[in-house]
Amino acid sequence: MAKDSVTVRVPAKVNLQLSVGPRESDGYHNLVSVFQAISIFDDVTVTKSAPGSGITISIIGDHTHGVPADQTNLAVKAAQLIASEYDLVIDIHIEVKKSIPVAGGMAGGSADAAAMIVAIDYLYELAMTREEQLEFAASLGSDVPFMLTGGTAIGQGHGDQLTSALSRGTYHWVLALSSVGLSTPAVYSECDRLRAELDIAEPRISDQLMQALLSGDAKAVGASLSNDLQSAACTLRPALSLVLDVGQEYGALGAIVSGSGPTVAFLVADVEAGLDLAVALTSSGVVGSVARAFGPVQGAKII
Numbered sequence: 001m002a003k004d005s006v007t008v009r010v011p012a013k014v015n016l017q018l019s020v021g022p023r024e025s026d027g028y029h030n031l032v033s034v035f036q037a038i039s040i041f042d043d044v045t046v047t048k049s050a051p052g053s054g055i056t057i058s059i060i061g062d063h064t065h066g067v068p069a070d071q072t073n074l075a076v077k078a079a080q081l082i083a084s085e086y087d088l089v090i091d092i093h094i095e096v097k098k099s100i101p102v103a104g105g106m107a108g109g110s111a112d113a114a115a116m117i118v119a120i121d122y123l124y125e126l127a128m129t130r131e132e133q134l135e136f137a138a139s140l141g142s143d144v145p146f147m148l149t150g151g152t153a154i155g156q157g158h159g160d161q162l163t164s165a166l167s168r169g170t171y172h173w174v175l176a177l178s179s180v181g182l183s184t185p186a187v188y189s190e191c192d193r194l195r196a197e198l199d200i201a202e203p204r205i206s207d208q209l210m211q212a213l214l215s216g217d218a219k220a221v222g223a224s225l226s227n228d229l230q231s232a233a234c235t236l237r238p239a240l241s242l243v244l245d246v247g248q249e250y251g252a253l254g255a256i257v258s259g260s261g262p263t264v265a266f267l268v269a270d271v272e273a274g275l276d277l278a279v280a281l282t283s284s285g286v287v288g289s290v291a292r293a294f295g296p297v298q299g300a301k302i303i
Contacts, residue, residue, distance in 0.1 A: 005047040006122050008115035010147055010300040011037040012106040012293070014173060014258045014265040016213075016221065019203030020228040023192050028158055031142070032203035034165060034213075037150035038173055038295035042108060043097040043303070044075065044115035046123060053091045055079050061098035063108070066181060074109045078116035078140055085136070088124060103181020105233075105259030107143040114147035114300045122302060134162070143259075150299025152213060154205060168216030171295050172270055174252070174277045176243050176287040178262040182233060187260035190232035203228075222254025222267040233261035240264060242286050250280040 013035045021030035042061075049056070055076050059067045067073070071080075075094055083090040094116070100108035117136050121128045128136075130148075137144035142158045152167040212220035234240045240257060243264045247255045251273060252266035264287075268274045271292075278290045 003123050003125070005045065006119050007043055007045040007303050008118045008300050009041045009043050009303045010111040010115040011150055011297050012040040012100040012108065012111065013037050013143065013146060014106065014175075014263075014295070015227055015256065016152075016225055017206050017209050018227040018229060018259065019206075020188075020191060021203045022200040029188065030203060031155065031158060032205050033155040034152070034205070034209060035143075035146045035155060036152045036167075036171065036295040037146070037297050037299060038293040039297050040100055040106070040175075040291060040293050042100050042111050042115065044112055044119060045095040045097070046116070046119040047093050047095075048123065049091045049093050051089075051091055053093075055090060055092055055094065057094040057096065059096050059098060061096070063098040063100065063102050066102050067096070067098060067109075074113040074140060074144075075116045078113040078136070079120055081136060081140065082117065082120045082126075086124070086126060090120070090124070092123070101177050101181075101263055103183070104177060104263040105182070105257065105261045106175075106263055107147055107259065110141050110143035111147045111300070113137070113140045113144045117148065118300045118302065146299070148299045150297055152296045165210065165213055167213040167296065169218065171218055171221065172268050172274045173293045173295065174247070174266045174268055174274050174281065175258075175291045175293065176247065176264040176266070176281055177289045177291060178237070179288040180262070182237060182260055182262045184260040186236060187229050187232050190236055191229050194232055194235065218267060218269060219253050222252070225254040225256040225267065227256050227258075229260050230257040233257045237262050239286065243281075246281060246284050246286050247277065250277050252277060
């Protein structure tokens with residue numbers, strides 16, 4: 001039976017650790033990142049369209065501002081890459097229902113690209129192996145492979161060399177969202193500027209964080225959260241420091257700017273603590289909006 005349409009649900013991520021090595025000669029940095037996929041999702045629906053219509057895209061949902069609805073969208077690039085590799089003519093319409101904040105350090109664009117790999121594989125019956133999917137993902141961006149796998153994982157290199165992290169339990173998050181995104185390249189540039197006179201070591205996985213995840217100790221995980229880009233994000237957006245302080249003052253187990261920001265992720269003990277913190281953050285007036293989520297959840301999947 002012909003397959004004409006498919007919807008793939010894909011999660012957001014938070015970083016539990018983001019360690020950034022010195023700037024390399026190619027302009028990139030070696031990274032160690034510990035990711036957790038959380039229960040905020042984009043739904044990407046791909047529908048075959050009339051021959052010759054090419055690849056079109058529309059963006060709907062809660063977070064559409066600033067998302068390109070043209071060939072520069074990473075989801076479109078994913079489809080084009082697979083079409084080129086498999087010598088396919090692809091005529092499709094992509095509808096992205098956005099619930100993951102845009103330019104928020106939560107890998108929304110990378111998530112949509114991962115969803116496209118799963119969708120095109122299904123619609124065109126390519127029977128890709130997981131390794132092949134991950135290769136496409138890595139060539140699209142450093143966060144894309146993780147958005148395919150989900151769970152809790154360690155990324156190394158440019159963040160794309162993935163291994164699963166041994167993790168127990170469910171973790172509850174409160175996310176302070178900003179109405180204005182932060183540019184990832186700008187945050188990395190600021191990080192380089194702040195560290196210009198320092199001798200920066202190669203990044204390493206935090207043993208403390210790994211032990212905390214293995215034992216399912218949320219309090220210890222909260223104490224182990226770390227992000228080398230956090231100072232740069234706070235320099236570019238000073239209000240983030242206030243958000244971090246307010247969250248910790250109201251009982252968060254830990255707080256971290258996710259990725260390059262500006263989303264601030266607070267780890268809390270349970271659902272009730274999450275509700276209390278969400279109310280406190282909202283009434284404090286220091287955040288645009290808040291969301292609650294849990295993790296880990298699985299990566300891109302057909303629904």
